[in-house]
Amino acid sequence: MRNHDHSGSGMTTHAPIRRLLTSRRHMLGLAAGAAGSGLLRPPALRAQPRTLLPVAEADALVAFGHTSPVTDGGWTMAHDQGVQAVRRAFPRLRTVYVESVPYSADATRIFRQFVAEGAQMVIATSNYGDFIRDVSDRAPDVAFMECDGHAVSGNLGWYYITHWYASYVIGIAAGLMTRTNKIGFVGSFPIPSVYAGANAVLLGARSVNPAATLQAISINAWFDPQAATQAGSALADNGCDFLCGIMDEPAYLRVAEQRGIKAAMWNTDMRQYGPEAYVSSVTLDFRDYYVEQVRARLAGTWQPQGHFLTLGHGVDRDPWGRTVPPEVAAQADAMRTRIMQGYNPFQGPIHDAAGRLRVPQGQAMDDALIYQWDWAVAGVTGLD
């Protein structure tokens, strides 16, 4: 239990009812009333967290919306392992998932359909912004969770991993291992997680190798092996000898293996796709967190909130690849230990790519600030 210390307040005052039968009707009734804009509603109404009634395990339906196929070998696979852990922990509960949920109005339809089918908990394993918010506002009896989300309302919360610490640790290895001092980064969109990932890698690298630079390419997708391959090749052509990125799949690791350079990945252990090139990976583990959240929902103690899974508790660097020199691994792991003991490596002074001082000497960026990161640090090109 990392974040739940509240008891089930209010849960005993309500008689348990068959929410499976009522949730949908409730939602449709509200849909007519909730015609106004979410922005126009008084903020007090949305910030009021309400305790959702407990649900019997046999009546429970937990729905997951994934951004890519569960067989992507990366991001969605990591979440699917969490889904399987939920199934093991609660064998009588039903789970459903939809994979490849697009970032479009179709996402709203899918989440609405989950609610219509009686789900008491909807977990989006990627950011869907308004598309999930529009549904959660109209279904107040359903618990919504959004990975990489930013909004907390009465029944919508977000969770994310503090991957920037793992990226920083891997960045140290990159700084020590690069010969050309050029690190490549295959990103999806210029959004905070990508800024945080790329910035953390370069700040880590520069902590041991001040000459290091990072060149990023955004391919406008999380899962597009072909575009990731092209981006990886272009970066290698440009002289990058260490590839990083945030992709759901291992395409640019294969590029690195073919080109005889190094690569650090995301999501899972991907060394089988490029054993010579593989350095490490930002590995994710949502199993304990999902089981804990579903347990809270069943018990009626679930509360909407923002929550970070921290280094060593849901996110970590993968055991180092076989071609990583032991002294590099030791130096990077020394920082990993320090961070796990509470050290924040994101200390000022930090300049942005335009040379402006953004974080002065003596100050540090905390997780909340890093989570909103929307500028590139000095030395990062291709994002701004």
Added chain:
Amino acid sequence: MAGTLQRQPTVTPARRLAWRAGAIVTALAITTLFLALSGRDPRLLADLVVRSTVGSRFGLEDLALFLTPLLLTGAAVTVTGRIGVWNIGAEGQFYAGAIGATAIGLFLPGPSWLVLPLMAASGIACGMGWILVPALARAYAGVNEIITTLLLNFVAGLLTTYLAVGPWHDRVTGALASTGRLPVRIPEIWGVVHWGFPIALAIVLGLAWLTTRTSWGYQITVGGANEQAARYAGIPVRARILGVMLLSGGLAALAGMFEVAGTVHRLQGGLANNFGYFGIVVAVLARGSCLNVLPAALLMAFILNAGIVLQTQQLTGSAVLAITGLVLFMIAIADELAHYRPVTVRPVTPRPATRAEVRP
């Protein structure tokens, strides 16, 4: 007496409808067979699909939201088809319309009653601008519009993504990869269904009247049937091609404006959701008649909506796409087969020569 199949040049609507119904039933039968073979209960799935689409208010709302852009993009492709031109670029014009509408919505403060019509006007103008070059090239230089309109789709899609993550990127509420939320929205009339739906319906009905009951519509039909003959008859074919293509671009753009101002409320990559391409499918099903766009768009909306329901039942997106393809494939075959009917060929027995025909 020998039986054979003969191709009829025209098909009565009733006959085509019967064949299409047969096609849909066949496609559903094949789908049922495969679902049963893979260990699912087709009856349960069918029940859920019907309840979640046409069998509940919730489903009907979603159906109407799907229909709104499909009616407009379907009509956009249909009107150009009447003059023998294929506008494959409805997707791009959709994006152009969304961009034009968002530009006004984001940067022109004002009351909704003023901003919304301006957004629509700006969106339509952008959509017309997007098709203007292909339209001029087609009308005056004979450049194949299929290629030019198609390729501009990718330009429009990437331009949208660029604006959404670049200059217009939302840096206030932390939304990812999209612009800020538009301060105005099309009012909703029924649940999540907004005014765009009845307006789209009215537009399609108006187009049906325009294309079949006016001399402008007649000129277009003649121009589409035989360009040379139409020109010889004094019909300004080039001007008509230009006009129809601009109308088409404006229709698709209005769909984009409705989507961004009524449903999504932010400009972002992927906004068009393939509605432009589905418009081509709708137009093919409608066979050139604007009135037919109504049932064709309804079928398409039902298929798309059913696809989402099936995905929540753990069918993969690819399986849903395959079912969609199967239905449309069967309809295409049925449309062709409807032309054939069995005829009995009676051997013509030569009449015995009469005396008068016998020449000495």
